[in-house]
Amino acid sequence: MSSWENLYPNRYYVAYDKTAAQPTPVTARYDMSVYGSLAGLPAAADLLALTPEQWAALPTHGIGVQNGAIIDYTPPAPPVPLQTQAKNAQAWITQQANLAAAMGETFTADMKAYVLAINAIASGTDTTSTALPAQPTDVMTASTAAATT
Template sequence: MTDIKTLYPDRYYAAYDLSATQPTPVTGWYDTWGMSSVATVPPASNLLPVSAEDWSDTTSFHLPTGRGVLAGKVIDYTAPIPPVPLATQARNALVTGRQTVWEEYGALNDPTPQVWVDYLKALRAIAQGQETTRTTLPEPPA
């Protein structure tokens, strides 16, 4: 049986996705010498060694979230927020637009101005995937 200290010459490690574009989040922390089995631990060559001092720093370094890897160093990391798809934006704007039209015109039994009808139809077409050439939502009427 191979000694854990031979497989993992550093005691503490941070795991991350080596194939991901950096910065990338830390996906796990390992105290390999304190483990009874390292069967599920990635090879040491796929991990980033962490000093004992950094390992012990559980207030600003060794944290369950908010840490990433960049160029061989553990850094503060906040995952990027993916953009909201245009169809989702259109569905949200359609709810607001319909509410506005109802409050301003429908509830009073006033005719809806054509500019509002055109706007709501444009949003509906985007939301339903019928309009795919736009990259931004139309501006709401004044």
Template sequence: MTDIKTAYPDRYYAAYDTTAPQPTPVTGWYDTGTMSSLAAVPPATSLIPVSPEDWANTTSFRLPGGRGVLNGKIIEYTAPVQPEPLTTQAQTALAAARQTVWGNYGALNEPTPEAWVTYLKALRALAEGQDTTSTTLPEAPA
């Protein structure tokens, strides 16, 4: 049986995905001194040791989020915002455009201008996945 102090010379650790590009978020905090089993704890060599002072600081250091790892150091971390897929953007824009067209033309029984028809069709093609070459939404008519 492996001695805990030998396997984990520090008591407190932060875990992260060692294969992910850095900076990468902290994925867990471990107090190996209070654990009855270390079977689920990654090896100490893939963890970042945490000082007792930092471990005790649950207001600005050891947080459930907002901490990351860069070059073996724990840092403040904000996950990059992933852009909304163009298909989703198009679905949202299409719903708004349909309301605009209905409110300005359909409800008044007036013909829809060709610019709006072209815009709606372009949005629909994106929203339904038929347009796979565009990288941005079309511009709405004035």
């Protein structure tokens, strides 16, 4: 019997964060037969044992654990901070301002309120909002000069 077989009843294992919400990604793979020393390896009880068939079928990436089973896993996108979202929204506002100026139009009252709200979030003066306001559907209104010509 090999030295690893005394501590690990299975040959193949995967590691994952048992404290994380599931599904959670696999963080390491272990073929116990390749280790000359077991020092520093996690205990078998902290790993998920796999059969030789499961091991052979593992894809090279995109695997996780849910309820003790191997699953296909794509990590969720990291959340984008609200202030960063607001700074990104300012690019759209700038585009709309350029279009309005080129067309001789002005922003509607709803668009002006939106600009003020986005700027406050982007600058950090608004620290209580938890989401961006919705983009207004009516952005521009014809200017008086343009409307009379």
